[in-house]
Each structure stands twice: as structure tokens, then as C-alpha cells.
Amino acid sequence: MAEFINGYLIPFAWILGKILLFVLPLLVAVAYVTYAERRIIGAMQMRIGPNVVGWFGLLQPFADAVKLLTKETVLPTGSSPVVFFLAPMVTFSLAMIAWAVIPVNEGWFISNINVGILYLFAVSSLGVYGIVMAGWASNSRYAFLGAMRSAAQMVSYEVSIGFVMISVLLTAGSLNLSEIVMAQKGMWYFIPHFPMFVIFFVSVLAETNRHPFDLPEAESELVAGFMTEYSSMSFALFFLGEYANMIMMSGVVTILFLGGWLAPFDIAILNAVPGIVWFALKISFCLFLMIWVRATFPRYRYDQLMRLGWKVFLPLSLIWLVLTAGFLVYTGRVPV
């Protein structure tokens, strides 16, 4: 019995505790990203934004949540009920399970697996299923068109994301996320890999269906794209999933290019700040960039989006991969 408690129960409770420690702050962060987005875009467009509910409108996300919870759930006729309700759950849970491998500080992670970067790539490539399932199960033209666009879009940009990841892991010499962060101790990778940083960030925008690549839900032509038929809680799950995905992908950008939890300069004062604060600050910076892009750029046309993915990003990232490998080999810097 003692063996059972020490061998199974205590580790299980410890893992469960760690998961709660990750998920609860994440959910609060998701709620406040939606608020931040409205306030920041409001400021950029010389409006005020939500400022009525609570102090400075700080309770607005909760008011929205309560509103969505109390609305009626509508199931369209001719839809496929199981797939219809599975789709938002898939979207939301995929955005959550990626955090299983993300290290937020030295030694702060749920699981430290050797193929962490591949796991992240796998999870982000599954994101398309939530959208495709929603589009198909809704039995609606707009939703279906949105889903088809999104399937093509996400598959296209995944290719360049993969190549960028390979360039980074060639330089770091490991697939383990903590080791990738530690390899950036001298120089964050966004300096040597700056073109890849830009390509990765733009691909992340396309992968999370954010502006200017939000064609799957382009309201001017497709009503709300794949979300057209969703209401109440199922809509809320899609909405939360989109913002959780943004935070997750910002975390990936932070780990691959912005040095994870490392302080900007190796100075005692900056090193005294806990790593998780740096990590949160860097994620907030990436999120701010995403929101800024939304307020600045017009939406891409569909053929332009495909052209950018296949004819610009793919060759560029492939050439950069060859250059990186050649540079590492000829200067004898290949990490062993």
C-alpha cells in the first residue's frame, strides 16, 4: 500500500497540481488577452474600448463569459451533432495540451521530453481539424467554404514553420525545448536568424488565423466562416481556443527566437528578476505585435496568401536552412 501511495498517488497528484498551475493562469490570461485586444485596438483607432464593467472595464471578459453561458445552444438542421460539438472541444484542448512541454523557467515544466519541438509541431498541425470538422458538421455553405480555405491555408504555412524550426534546432543541436533556450544564452536566435524570425512570426499569424490572414472567418464575404453556425458555449470555446492558440504560439516564438526565460543581458540586476517574469513579458510583447498587426494591415486576398506561403516563404526558409547548415559545418560550430 505504501508503495502504491509513494509510487503512483503522489506523482499523480504532483502532475495534476502542475497542470492546474499551468492551466489556471492560462485561462485568466486568455480572458485578459481578449480585453487587451479591444483596449489596444481602441487606443490605436482613437476610441476608448470597453471601460464600463468594473474598474477600467477589467470585468468585461467575465461579463462576456456569463453572457455566452446563458445563451441558447443552437444545433443546425442536417448537421452532424457529435462532430459539431467535438470541433470546438478539439480546438480548445489542442491549444491547452501544447503547454505540457513548454518550459516557463529553468526546470518549470510539466514534462521535459526529448522531442519537445516535434511535439509542438505535431500539436500545431492538428489545429486544422477543429476548423475542418466545424465547417463540415455545420451543414452550411459559409462554414464549409471557411473550412476549406483554412485547411489549405494552415497546411501551406506549416511547411515553412517546419523549415524554420529545423534551422533553429540545427543551431541549438537539440530537440529539447529547455536545451534550445539554454543554447541561446550568449545570443538570442532572433539576431542570427532574423529573416526566419520574421517568416516564423508571419506564418504564426497564418496558422492561428489572425489578421491579416483571417480568411477562414472573413466577415465581409463569409459571415463568420467556420464559426457561422455556432452559438453560446460552443462559440465561446472556439473564441477561447483562438486566443489560447495565440498565447501558445507566442510562447513558441519566445522559446525559439527570444531566449525563453533568459534575461536580455547577462547582468546581475536583470538576472535577479525571476525567469517566468521575462517569459511572460516576451509573450506579452509577441501578443502586442499580433494585435498591432490586426489594427494595421488590410486582409490578404486568397491567391496572395497562397503565393506568399508557397512561392516566397517556402523557398526562402529552404535556402536559409541550407545556408545555416553550410555555415555551421564550415565554421566548425556544429553542436554535438
Next chain:
Amino acid sequence: MIIASLAFYLFSFIAVVSALNVIFQRNPVHSVLWLILTFFNAAGLFLLLGAEFLAMILVVVYVGAVAVLFLFVVMMLDINVAMIREGFMKYLPVGAFIGIVLLVELALVFGGWAMSPEAQALRLAPTPDLTQIPNTEALGRIMYTQYVYVFQAAGLVLLVAMIGSIVLTMRRRVGVRKQDISTQVNRRAEDTVEVVKAEVGKGIA
């Protein structure tokens, strides 16, 4: 070890059930979704074997790319289940015949199964100690040294397949107004806009 064997039975049970569901579902889209669940559980089994790289690659390649294309194609087919059922009795003899032929072939293949001595020797070849180097590195070392030509040949086969599919689907259509970025960028105001002083009451001819 109890947990590991429990996980094994869970993964393999779900894998078998979902694989059966792939065949027995009437709706082809549901079949593809069950197929995806099968892939996932196969990846879980790989993980239990300690083959983490293969597990992740299985998810990335099969679930993330191949199954998306399946779903994409199957979603667009307008399949009427009733019409499929209509021809069931008509096609049954042909289908049964093909099935029996396949079954006999499989029986013949497995009946005459023998392990070649070279394969036996390969199995005995020492694999690197997995506690010392990670799985991915062990795979990379063997693939890029001993089997580098086979690896390259596989790459060439894929390249040929890719070029083939592009050639097959490429068609040049006339009268398509494609966007040419360089001409747009190189356009100057003086090439296209002319400022004219128009006289009152006359306009420009």
C-alpha cells in the same frame, strides 16, 4: 509497470475499435475521423515502446498532413448512402472473389514465411544504448551513415512522385489575369497618368 501495461491495453483496445469503425461507419467523413483516432493510438503505442521520434513523426505526417488531405477530399464528395446500398447485391460476387483471392495470397505469403540470414544478422547488430543518447540521435546516426544511399533514393522517389503529380494537374489556361508583383511595383505615375490642361467648354478630344 502496471501503468505501462494498462496504457498499452488502453491504446491497443481503442486502436482496434477505431480501426473497425473506419470500415463500419456509413459516413465516409466519420470513417476518416476514426482513422485519425487509430493513428493517434498507434503513436501512443510507439511512445510506450520508447520510440518517441517515430511517434511524433507519425502524428505530424499521417495525422497532420495525410489525413487532412483525406478529409479534404472526402468532405467534398457528395456520397449518397442509399445509392451505395442499391448496388450491394450486384457487386457482391465480384467483391467476394477479390477478397478470397487476397486471402489466399496472404495465406501463401505467410505460409512460406522464412527469415533471411542477413535480416537475422541485422537484428543482432548492436543498437546504441538508449540511456546514453536520445532516440532521435540514434536514428539519425544510422540513417545518415549506413543507409544514406537508401535514404537518398527514397527522397528521389518522392521527388519524382511530386513532379509527376504537378505535371498531371498543371494546365495552362488562357485569358487568366494573374497578379504580377514586379510590374505593379515598377509602375510609375508618369507611365500611366497624364496631366492635361482642359480648356473650359472644350474638354480634351
